[in-house]
Amino acid sequence: MTRYAIRRILWLLVVLLVVSFITFSLMHLVPGGPWDREKQLAPQVIEALNRKYGLDKPFFVQYGNFLLGLLHGDLGISYSYQDRGVTQILMQGLPITATLGITAFIIAILIGISLGMAAALKQNSWIDYLSVLFSTIFASIPGFVLAIILMVVFSVILHWLPTGGWGSVSQIIMPAFALAALPAAFIARITRASTLEVMHQDYVRTARSKGLLERVVLIRHILRNSLIPVVTIAGPEFANLVTGSVIVETIFSIPGIGRLFVQGIFARDYGLIMGSVLFYAFVIAIANLVVDILYGMIDPRIRYD
Amino acid sequence: MAIVTNTTTGPERPHHTLWGDAWVRLRRNKLAMAGGIFIIILALAAIFAPLITPYDFAHQDYTAILQNPNAKHWLGTDGLGRDVFARLLYGARTSLAVGIFTQLIVICIGLPIGAIAGYSGGKVDNALMRFVDVMYGFPDLLLVILLKAVLGSGIYQLFLAIGLVAWVNISRLVRGQIMSLKSRDFVSAARAMGGMGRYITWRHLLPNALGPIIVSITFNIPRAIFTEAALSYIGIGVRPPTPSWGAMIHDGYDVIFASWYQVFFPAIAIALVMMAFTFLGDGLRDALDPKLRH
16 A cells, blocks of 8 residues: 555656646747737847846756756746746635635535435435436536526626625635536436445345444445445546636636636746646646545455555 | 448348447437437538528627627627627537547547557557556646647647647547457457458457447547637637637627626537537447447
8 A cells, every 4th residue: 555655656746747848848839938028028138038037048958947946846937927936826826726626526526425315315206307407417518618607697697696706705606616516417427326236235235134224224335335436536527627727717717726827828927837737737646646545445345556 | 331341240140230229229318319419400500501690700790789689680799790690600610620620630649549559568558558647647628728829829720739638538448448359259360360460450459449439539529619618718719700609708708797698608509519419428328338238
């Protein structure tokens, strides 16, 4: 287990290194540069700026310098926010993106598992049909589209919720639900299917026949086993949800890391792009790692070697 | 279908093919059929758009700006006086083109890489799959956006940016299929009769792996359509005046309080297309799964 964890963490570092290299190369291939302004800067000024920020050095030297900085937790400077470094800017966006992502994920898990379980336990009842209808519709609607529809209904027509911004509870409701709906639908679908399967297993019948309380059978035998497939998809679903936040943050004007990335792309702000891409890659890698380890914990049949 | 002859085994058997059975099963799935019919109608509407609407998608009528749906402009007009219904119809061309051409790129890259990795195994497989693993670690939407920024504006660049990221799934799938198929008896027989690696791959392995590949492509299409819409929404997708549902949402966003139809109709259009392809994909997956013999 420890060896497995170490190997996975080493692999994670390799992935991040390759991701940073690809991003670095792509950024330098993007036409235009960080000094493109409405009013053209004098060539001497651009030259001086390039020299100041080391952009005149060969490509690999620049990449090496970036990696050296990264070792000290320094992601370099941002060309659009001249007063702060990229690390500081991202640190301001981090709690926002994290709050949004985690809130949405908790909503997705709560709705998904309870809807899926309820549907399976009361198969062919109205709650089952409702659950299937919910997962059929929302499993195919991306957060970005749902965000627009929610905004039209709840902000424009009903005037209940603000169209964007960040800081109050009312501002997190729509973006969180927009991000949560799709994973919730998937989780509901998987939970329903696996609960239906587990319910008819021999060990559940055994548990019942030896006189266990229905509640104990439900929690200890059915729930625990039916959640195994849910955990497997939780990692990729969380990763999808987090990348989806790039667009959803932009729609709701939420000053998180996703919006910083989009800003960075438009401003050719290399530092900002690199920092946000690494952030997302890191979150995805960690999510998958956590899921793999969790998987081994809830399913003792899995052995890592 | 030409594939049918490849998959039938004996000449004496009644004419029951995997594809025939799959079609029967698919036809029984109402949701999948509804999805398929919706896609066909949308495709026809997109192709014959000039016959359906008298309006041009780029024509700006400054005497009719931000109109609500009415008899003349069925879905109203946008901030530049362009007919929203016409833009939706022509936008379907963009969406469907994105769906088709990105998948062609995906097949061109993902199929050979997956097939080579699966067939050769060993070091080649290891190297290719490590690369695929790294690609998986890359947040895909961010990579598409970055690639699009590198490639520049325009719809061909968009196909390429989405295709260059989306092939990873297919290559992994094809590899898995080939690995599980290559130890089967009919492949050993073909090899024993002197079949070469490439012949066996193209003639025996890929046709048998076709079912899951088709299903995966069906699920990939709505993802590509959504990615185009998302990119056009943030403003680095197609170049105006090319009509795109994502770009319509982008334009309508600024006037959402004056006329919410501007963002609502294209959002509903994207949602419907996504649903149609997902239903069809679900149906195809069930229909093509040999384990599900009802």
